[in-house]
Every structure is written in C-alpha cells, then in structure tokens.
Amino acid sequence: MSFDAVIDVRNVSKRFGGLTAVNNCSLSVQRGSITGLIGPNGAGKSTLFNIVAGNIVPDSGQVLFDGQDVTGLAPHQLFRQGMLRTFQIAHEFSNMTALENLMMVPGDQPGESLVDSWLRPRLVKARETEVRKKALDVIDFLKLGHVRNELAGNLSGGQKKLLELGRTMMVDAKVVLLDEVAAGVNKTLLHDLAANIERMNKELGYTFFVIEHDMDLIGRLCDPVIVMAQGEKIAEGPMSEIRANAAIVEAYFGSPVEAD
Numbered sequence: 248m249s250f251d252a253v254i255d256v257r258n259v260s261k262r263f264g265g266l267t268a269v270n271n272c273s274l275s276v277q278r279g280s281i282t283g284l285i286g287p288n289g290a291g292k293s294t295l296f297n298i299v300a301g302n303i304v305p306d307s308g309q310v311l312f313d314g315q316d317v318t319g320l321a322p323h324q325l326f327r328q329g330m331l332r333t334f335q336i337a338h339e340f341s342n343m344t345a346l347e348n349l350m351m352v353p354g355d356q357p358g359e360s361l362v363d364s365w366l367r368p369r370l371v372k373a374r375e376t377e378v379r380k381k382a383l384d385v386i387d388f389l390k391l392g393h394v395r396n397e398l399a400g401n402l403s404g405g406q407k408k409l410l411e412l413g414r415t416m417m418v419d420a421k422v423v424l425l426d427e428v429a430a431g432v433n434k435t436l437l438h439d440l441a442a443n444i445e446r447m448n449k450e451l452g453y454t455f456f457v458i459e460h461d462m463d464l465i466g467r468l469c470d471p472v473i474v475m476a477q478g479e480k481i482a483e484g485p486m487s488e489i490r491a492n493a494a495i496v497e498a499y500f501g502s503p504v505e506a507d
C-alpha cells in the first residue's frame with residue numbers, strides 16, 4: 248500500500264448474517280494526516296472504524312498498525328501501542344478535577360504498585376511530578392488553565408471534549424481515532440475543538456482518523472477524505488475534489504454536498 252501508512256486496512260470484510268457491511272475494503276491513513284471517513288448511512292463506516300479500533304474482528308483481511316499486523320487485538324492492547332479512540336463515550340471522572348483527570352491517563356506509573364510506593368517512594372514522587380508537569384503543559388496547550396481545578400463533572404460539553412482530546416496527549420499517541428466530534432457540541436465550541444485538533448496535527452504532528460457526519464467539519468479538517476459506499480471505498484481525495492465529483496455526490500448523497 249502506501250509508503251508511510253500508520254493504519255493500513257487490507258482487503259477487510261465483515262458480514263452480519265446475510266448482510267455484507269464491509270466488502271473487501273482497503274484504505275490507509277498516512278502518518279501526519281487528518282484523514283476523514285464519510286459516506287451515506289449504512290455505508291459501513293462505523294463497522295470499518297470498529298474493526299480498526301479493535302472492537303470488531305473482521306471475517307477476513309488485515310489491519311496493520313505502524314507496519315504490524317494488529318488484526319483482532321483488543322482496544323486496550325491497541326491503546327498500549329499508541330492507537331487511541333475518543334469521543335464515543337464520556338470518559339472523564341466527574342468527581343476529579345480536569346488536571347487530575349489528565350494525570351490519571353498514563354497507566355504504567357510506578358506509584359500504581361503498592362510495593363513500589365513503599366520501596367521506591369522517591370521514584371514514585373519523581374514520576375508524579377513528571378506526569379503533573381505534562382498534564383499542566385496539556386492544559387496550557389488546550390487553553391483550559393481557567394478550569395484546571397474545576398471538577399470535570401462541572402465542565403461544559405465542549406470543555407469535556409477538549410479534556411478528552413487532552414487525554415490523548417498524555418500518552419504518545421501514534422494515531423487518534425475521532426468519532427463524531429461534532430455531536431452535541433455547539434458551533435462556537437466546535438470551532439475551538441477543530442482549531443485544537445488542527446494545532447495538535449500541525450504543531451505536534453498527531454495523526455487523526457475521523458468519522459463524522461458534519462460535512463463542514465470534515466471539509467475544514469480533513470485531507471484526504473475517504474468515501475465509503477456499500478462497504479467499499481469508492482473515492483479518496485481532498486474535500487474539494489469529492490464535492491466536485493458529481494457522480495459521487497449524486498449517486499451516494501442524493502444531493503450536492505454543502506459548501507463551507
């Protein structure tokens with residue numbers, strides 16, 4: 248496939264009973280890109296996304312992550328390898344502050360072992376200081392300083408989403424899978440969220456794979472955009488090309504895709 252794919256989906260198929268949801272589909276996500284996945288209802292986008300994220304095992308085909316075959320690995324195993332999925336469920340601990348929520352993310356702190364905390368208190372303390380500094384940097388990057396000591400349960404919907412984006416920055420994610428970023432977020436906060444995704448991509452080099460129904464957001468953030476229909480990839484390119492492709496627009500969307 249491609250020379251620097253962080254995710255490489257090869258000839259993947261998934262059937263549910265008599266229905267083929269994903270049909271011998273191949274696509275890739277290039278390192279450093281914000282790749283969007285769009286298509287009409289029932290096209291197979293969620294199924295494909297769930298296969299990549301380890302939530303569904305395909306009937307055939309392979310998923311490569313950073314060149315390694317990860318087909319069938321569970322989400323927590325992919326997490327350890329640097330594939331993070333976000334926005335699907337609210338993950339925050341509502342009775343902890345925004346800062347504490349971020350500090351919870353790395354799962355391999357020495358302080359987590361009771362024996363460690365007795366035998367190596369200095370190491371534990373040093374690690375905690377390091378994690379706290381990183382969390383403060385993330386808070387700073389996302390401009391959440393004014394709510395860092397606020398309980399996560401009291402944050403607005405948009406701030407919670409920013410916090411969740413921040414969680415992906417606490418570990419060195421190779422790719423972040425974003426589900427329906429726009430769902431439940433008003434236009435102003437969405438603008439903030441999109442700006443932060445762009446900054447994470449441009450300034451920090453994060454790769455994103457985005458599934459989203461909001462075409463404006465896809466058009467703003469994603470290049471390339473991959474179009475799926477009937478379980479297959481039918482097109483790939485910048486949103487301007489996708490919009491200009493009358494055959495795709497008419498056949499699969501029924502009406503022209505709105506311009507920004």
Ligand SMILES: Nc1ncnc2c1ncn2[C@@H]1O[C@H](COP(=O)(O)OP(=O)(O)OP(=O)(O)O)[C@@H](O)[C@H]1O
Pocket residue numbers: 263266267268286287288289290291292293294295
């Ligand atoms: N667990 C399941 N059991 C049975 N059929 C399923 C299951 N999941 C998805 N399907 C079917 O597979 C097809 C593809 O669904 P999928 O949710 O992947 O499409 P989608 O492109 O994400 O659609 P939407 O935009 O509406 O979310 C649909 O016909 C759907 O009804």
